[in-house]
Amino acid sequence: MKKNTLYNLMAGAALIVLASCSNDERTASISGTVNDGKGEKIALMHLSGSNPVLVDTLTLGENGAFKFKPSVEKGGPDLFCLVMGNQTIPVVIDTLQTPVVITANKEHFGTSYQVEDELNNTLREAVGYGNELRRNILNITNLRRNNQMSQLVYNDSLQSLVNTYKANMLEKYIYKDPSSPVSYYVLFETVSGLQIFDPMDRKDNRAYGAVANLWLNTYPNSPRTAFLEQRAKEGIAARLQAKREQERADSLIQNAVKAEASFVDLNLLGTKDEYVALSSVNGHGSITLLDFTAYYLTDASVPHNETLMKIYEKYKAKGLKIYQVCLDADVNFWKVSAANLPWTVVRDTELLFDENGMVQYSAAAALYNVSNIPTTFIMGRDDAALNRVEDDSKLDAAVAKVM
Numbered sequence: 001m002k003k004n005t006l007y008n009l010m011a012g013a014a015l016i017v018l019a020s021c022s023n024d025e026r027t028a029s030i031s032g033t034v035n036d037g038k039g040e041k042i043a044l045m046h047l048s049g050s051n052p053v054l055v056d057t058l059t060l061g062e063n064g065a066f067k068f069k070p071s072v073e074k075g076g077p078d079l080f081c082l083v084m085g086n087q088t089i090p091v092v093i094d095t096l097q098t099p100v101v102i103t104a105n106k107e108h109f110g111t112s113y114q115v116e117d118e119l120n121n122t123l124r125e126a127v128g129y130g131n132e133l134r135r136n137i138l139n140i141t142n143l144r145r146n147n148q149m150s151q152l153v154y155n156d157s158l159q160s161l162v163n164t165y166k167a168n169m170l171e172k173y174i175y176k177d178p179s180s181p182v183s184y185y186v187l188f189e190t191v192s193g194l195q196i197f198d199p200m201d202r203k204d205n206r207a208y209g210a211v212a213n214l215w216l217n218t219y220p221n222s223p224r225t226a227f228l229e230q231r232a233k234e235g236i237a238a239r240l241q242a243k244r245e246q247e248r249a250d251s252l253i254q255n256a257v258k259a260e261a262s263f264v265d266l267n268l269l270g271t272k273d274e275y276v277a278l279s280s281v282n283g284h285g286s287i288t289l290l291d292f293t294a295y296y297l298t299d300a301s302v303p304h305n306e307t308l309m310k311i312y313e314k315y316k317a318k319g320l321k322i323y324q325v326c327l328d329a330d331v332n333f334w335k336v337s338a339a340n341l342p343w344t345v346v347r348d349t350e351l352l353f354d355e356n357g358m359v360q361y362s363a364a365a366a367l368y369n370v371s372n373i374p375t376t377f378i379m380g381r382d383d384a385a386l387n388r389v390e391d392d393s394k395l396d397a398a399v400a401k402v403m
Contacts, residue, residue, distance in 0.1 A: 026074060028093040030082070031067035032102030034060055040084055040106060044068045047079040047090070055080070064106075072096070076215070076222025077181035084109045090127060092181045094119050123182045126173055130191045133165045137192045151302055166196055166204075174207050179214035184224060187211055195332055199235035208232040264367050268325060268346035271338050278323050281344050282379050286319040287402055290377040292370045294327040295337040300392070304374045305341070307392045311399055312343060318403055327351060327362045327373065378402050 030044065037060040045052035055070050072078040072093050082089040082102070087110030091100050100120055104113035111131050115121055140157050143149040149157070174183045187197050187207060197204045212228035219225050266278040282288040291308065295301045312322060322343035328334040329351060338345035350363035362370075368377065378387040378398055387402065389395045 026072045026096060027069045028072050028078070028096055029067070029069055029099035030080065030091055030093075030102070031065070031099065032104065034064040034066065034084065034109065035103075035105040037064035037084070037104075037106045037109075038062055040064075042066050043083040044070060045081050045083055045088075046070065047081060048073075052081060073223065074221070076219030076224060077184070079181065079185060087111070089113055090123060090185060092119055092123050092185065094181055119180075119182070122173075122180070123185060126169070126182055126186050129165060129168055130189055133161060134192050136161050137194075151300075155296060162194060162196060165191070169196070170207060175210060178211045179218040183211050184215070184228075193332055193336060199231040200238045201235070205232060205235035208235060266323075266325065266346075266364055266367070268364060269349055270344070270346050271335050276323075276344055276346050281321050281323045286321050287315070287399070288379040289320070289322045289324075289399070290368070290379055291322060291324040291374065292327065292365055292368070292376070293324060293374040296328050296330050296333050300374055304392055307395060308343075308376075311396055314396075315399065315403055316342075320399070320403070325364050327365060 034040065034042065040060045041057055042060060043057040044055040046055050056068055058066055058068075060066060070080060078093040080091045080093065082091065084106070087108075089102060089104065089110055091102075093100065098117050098119075101116045102113055102120075103115075111128075113124065115124055137158065140149060140154055140161075144151065144154040169186045173180065173186050177183060189196060197207055199205050199208045208228060209232045212225070212232045215222065215225040215228055267275050270276040278288075278290065282290070289308070289311075293301055293304055308322060308324075312320060324338075324341070324343060324345045326334050326338070326345060326347045328337075328347060331347070334347050348362045348364040352361040365371075365373075368375075372390055374390075374392070376389045376395055378389065380402060387398050389398050
């Protein structure tokens with residue numbers, strides 16, 4: 001389950017990973033009217049690749065009418081979205097003989113619109129569930145930001161909202177009609193930055209497999225079919241790899257020296273999808289904080305990072321560095337949470353979880369005998385782990401002593 005706190009141009013639509021568009025010229029018709037939309041710019045985006053691709057833009061005239069005639073992919077349904085401001089309307093093209101006609105208004109462009117054909121009406125209904133989830137997430141996020149909700153309650157509430165949404169999507173769309181382009185859309189939908197269905201999750205992978213199998217029969221030549229198969233297989237392979245990684249980590253632990261006695265290097269994935277070694281940050285005449293935390297799985301993560309920020313600002317001019325290891329299952333949530341932090345943030349990918357998504361095992365944490373998070377090691381200029389601190393109230397004084 002993946003998290004973001006900001007809307008952007010694509011906030012109301014799924015960011016769907018699709019194969020590139022065919023060169024064959026097959027055109028569809030997407031038209032409609034936006035009430036009170038005179039002078040507004042409206043864009044048509046093709047949901048292709050990791051980011052939507054701009055197809056065309058126009059300025060609405062006196063009556064708010066618009067019409068696009070985009071080229072569509074060959075071999076199966078194609079997906080687009082209309083964008084006005086920060087609101088979007090997703091559109092599916094299943095047959096070139098059925099023009100898509102939309103009626104909307106400027107104020108509620110992406111949340112209250114009408115469409116004539118049955119398939120896009122079904123898609124509109126599915127999008128409505130996503131909009132409801134988005135509003136609910138925003139509500140609890142505001143409560144958390146205003147300290148009206150604890151981090152633990154926020155985490156539980158967020159998980160409950162997403163679980164309810166997933167159950168509805170599985171029942172009403174994905175398992176009801178796996179061959180539908182609406183099921184495909186829902187499978188890849190991102191709501192408020194949360195990637196709802198994760199192919200690396202055992203249960204979610206079944207949904208990918210169900211849709212992939214039906215698309216293989218219904219749309220064997222669609223580039224999306226191959227992509228669905230690839231994602232489903234990647235999920236299975238990832239779970240097998242997790243078992244192998246656990247065995248490897250267990251072997252490392254047996255031969256590792258205690259963290260308090262010597263320096264054990266780590267080489268973990270950073271926020272820019274590059275591996276960053278602890279040894280590249282530690283040393284060089286500096287003091288380094290090797291910090292183990294989890295943004296999503298611990299109620300202490302927010303105040304802990306606030307404590308780290310105060311210490312970092314206090315001592316960074318004297319060479320203090322931080323190498324923060326996160327034990328988060330949610331990659332998107334981890335990246336967003338770490339985006340504005342001034343120190344090195346990495347994630348342990350060798351994690352095992354229980355059925356509720358709680359971390360049961362971390363290879364990096366095990367190497368340093370970490371059983372509670374947050375835990376911080378103060379590593380001195382001689383690369384030794386001088387001190388282990390599990391109480392944030394004592395961290396500043398401990399760092400000051402070493403500095």
